[in-house]
Amino acid sequence: MHTKMQEFKKTLAFIILWMMVFIMPLQLQAQSCADEYFDIHFNTLTVQEPRSSIYTSENEILMAGNVHRYNSLLQDGWLTKFSSNGTVQWSRHYKTNVYNYVVLNTVIAVEDENFILAGNVGNVDTSFPITHLSQYAFLIKVNKYGNPIWSKILGKINVTSLTEPFSDVSGIEITKEGDYILAVNYLANKDYNVIVRTDKNGNTKWATIIQSTIQHATLGAPKIKQLKNGAIVSANFIGFADDAHPYQQQGYYFTSLNSETGALNWERFLLDTDTLSFTQKVFGEITGFTELPGGKLRFISSYADTKYFYGRETKKLFNYITDSLGFLSKVISYTNDSPPLYASSGTNIANTGNRVILMDNADTAFLMEVEPEGNIKWQKSYPGLGRSQETNALFSTEFGHYFFSFTQNGGSKFLQLIKTDPFGNGGCIGAPKNIKANDATTAFINRPIHLVYQQPSVQWNDFSLLSSADYFIKGEYGCKQLCCTDVTDTASKINLCNISSYILPNNDTIKNSGTYTIKFKTIKGCDSLVYYNVDFAFTPQLSLGADRCLGQKDTIILKTQEGYTNYVWDGLNTTENTFSVHEPGVYKVNVTNRCGFKEDTINVFKQCEFEIHMPNAFTPNGDNVNDIFRVPPQVNNLLVSFTVFNRWGQIVFRTSNISEGWNGMLKNYPAPSGTYVYYVVMKSIDGRKNISKSGYLTLVR
Incomplete structure (x- = not known):
């Protein structure tokens, strides 16, 4: 019987090993698959706005944006991590007690499962109309749980300005060497674009400031990308007027900078030929770049020959294709059945040159994939999301496309995360779309442009006064077809007292209160998420300060x-x-x-100033009566200094502590009886007035 039991155990062990080797690796692919889609409706406590999202190396979704404070127009930065199926793992909001708002524009993944968030901080006057009082470009490095590692704020750049400059980080790229390239919009007495390279700790390696030689020039928020040859390309709207032209010349400029030094490689200007008139045009921001096979470059933007009046202002999209040096090859326009049409985001399909573009008309969301030469491969509409939808924060994986949609009514607590299959199919929320592509090459021409490139000293200063806390967000599936369903559980709350760190079950050390999610795998390869709510508390520290x-x-x-x-x-x-x-x-x-x-x-x-009354003698004989010469406790001013001198002007006692006095000792020996001089310097309680008194005292033994 014992032998049979041993044989059974060996057989069972072999079966389990066989399943682990041959079956589980296949099942582990089931967390995401190409034919799945879903729509998740999220509710938040306050109005929110998604700005940027990425897919992490751990197959998770990270979304950055902004949330309003409760019953307030002030904003905090916002960062949320989701599983690939849209289950919330954690959500944080960021604020500072120095400035009254934080805005996060973009997020990228960096080394060691950390992330860089970029945007701006500043102060606003919330009375109507809202007025920005200050705005500074801002960086935060956070760990995989969203806890800040460091934060930095941009210092002043040496440009002429009669007013306090405003700055904002509009784009960020990580270089092949692990450094960061930052695109900064800088407004002083005129518009500047600043491209900055820093190391992974935010220390500046070089900075290039770009400005027009024309005083009345408008530069939009630059977007950047590092090409395969290492060059940094930035693109941006530009508009200017000079004495030679009665109208404003408008279009997009592109620059290529050396990634090692920031020096200019080349610059190009695409002039909109239709701006050579007095009609009002609308130029949307560049939604991103693609480096096409063969080295060509592609830029996508929104445009309107006349401003649209509702929701989105643009009416069409332009796809600009240039050679590797920025000279225009082709322009393709994309138009909807009826305006408006706006490109909110875009993402490249790896190794193909194709680009997926996220759009909306302030009512319905659209996706389309365009090929390297601009042909539309597929396009989809998503009326099932509801009316009045705007979009943002698109990214793609081998299993499909993710984007966020929200109600455009001046702010919403209603957010949706949508995943489609690789061809944009979204099940019950999707429908066909009929966007048309047309050749529009004659709409733009290359023109010379004379920009000034300087390399000033640029410093990112440490900024430690940033706090983070959990932010409530809860989701519910609408339309869905899933390969896997996330399994979730919540561990018992962990309350810690006077302990500065805690080790989670996955051996991660944490030091901040909050919700932490540990990801495991079920036997089918699906995500199993366990939430750990950890609260650090310490013995209270209170101080009301001086009287x-x-x-x-x-x-x-x-x-x-x-x-x-x-x-x-x-x-x-x-x-x-x-x-x-x-x-x-x-x-x-x-x-x-x-x-x-x-x-x-x-x-x-009641009063802020007290007259100084001092005794004129003391008897330091150890009888606990009149043994100490001190400022009486009835004198409630703030003590600056209290000094006693002997008859030769030598200091025998000195203090700035109101509770201390002279005990009659001098260098550990009793001072001789006799006459001494005291000098008391104080300030009034409110610190506004200096008060002093001097006099003689007698030491009696």
Whole structure:
């Protein structure tokens, strides 16, 4: 019997091994497949806007954008990771207490499963109309859980400006060497484009600033790409007027820069021949580049000969094909049955030269794939998403195309993630489309352009005052056909006290509170996601600071550390870390959390200045009566310095601590009896007035 049992175990082990070797590798391909599609409806607590998305090396979706704060026009940066089936793994929002908004425009994957987010931070006046007070280009490096590693803000560039410059990162690429190429839109007294190369820690290697020789020139937000030969190509709208022309010349300019030095290789200007008139044109931003087989270049943009009046302003798309040096070869236009038509995003199909373009007409989403010469391979419409849809953040994989759609009504809490098969089929949400392609080569011509290229000192400064927190987002499938269904589970909440780090089951060390998702595989190869909600807490730290005074004010605001859910101010429970005081007195605040209790008190005086009264003798004989010569506690000013001199002007005691005094000792020996001189320097409680007093004291033994 024992022998038979051993034989059975050996046979069973062989069967399991055979399944692992021959069956499971096949099943592991089932998480995504080419004939699947889905539409997921997401609800969020506040209005949101997706801007950029990528597919990670771990077959996950990372989407960057912006979310409004609750009942506010102010924005935070937003980053969410989804499984390939659209299951939310985690969602973070980012803000700073220095500036009142954060905008994220784009995201790229970098080394060690980290990501770079780019956009701008600044301050706005939210009264109507909303006014931007400041705006600075901004970078954040985060780990695979969205926790910040570092953040940087662009310093001033040495250009002439009568006003505070505004800057924004509009594009970012990672080089073959692992450095970052950043495209920055910089507005000072005129428009500038800045292309910057940094190392992986955000330290500048070179920067090239591009400007027009014409004062009244408009430069749009540049887009960039590194070509196979290493060159950095940027593309952008440009419009300018000079004394020789009564109209504004408009079109797109392209530049090629040396990736090692930032020096100019070549520049080209595609002039729209129809702008040689007084009609108002609309030039949409470049949605991206393709380096075609043979070295040709392709650029896609939206356009309108006259501005459309509803939703999107453009009416058609242009596909510009140039040779490897930027000289125009061909232009193809794409038109809808009726306007508008706008290209919001695009992505290249690997190793083919084809490009998938995401579009909408402010009502319905469209996709189409174009071949290297501009022919339409396929096109689809998605009326099943609902009305009033705008789109953004397209990317493609071997299993199909993903994009985001949202309601264009000035802001929406309703977001959709759509996946189609490789030919744009989306099941019940999809329908045929009839976009037409036409030759439009004569609409643009190459013209000389004279831009100035300089290489100023550009510095990205460390910016540590950034915080992140979980953001609520919940999804539900609409139309779907899946190869796999994600399995999810939530582990018990992990509450930590006075512990600075925690090791997750996958051996990742974390230091920030939040939701963390660990991905496993089911026996069928589908994703199994386990959510770990980890909360770091520490014994409260509170300080109300130095004593305060009302003076001529009716009210002052007391403030302590933020970050706690509940504060008790003089017995009043509140969520605020501030408290209004109208009368003099002693005020208390305390906080309790699971790690402990902390309380602090502060004196608020009616007057801000107190006369200095000092004793004229003391008896340091150890009887605990008049043993210390000090500033009396009734003198509530702020002490700057308190000094005692002997009869020869030598310092025998000195302090800036109001609680300290002279004990009559000099270098560990009793000082002799006699007369000494003191000098007290203080400030009024509000720090506005200097107060001093000097006099004689007698040491009696």
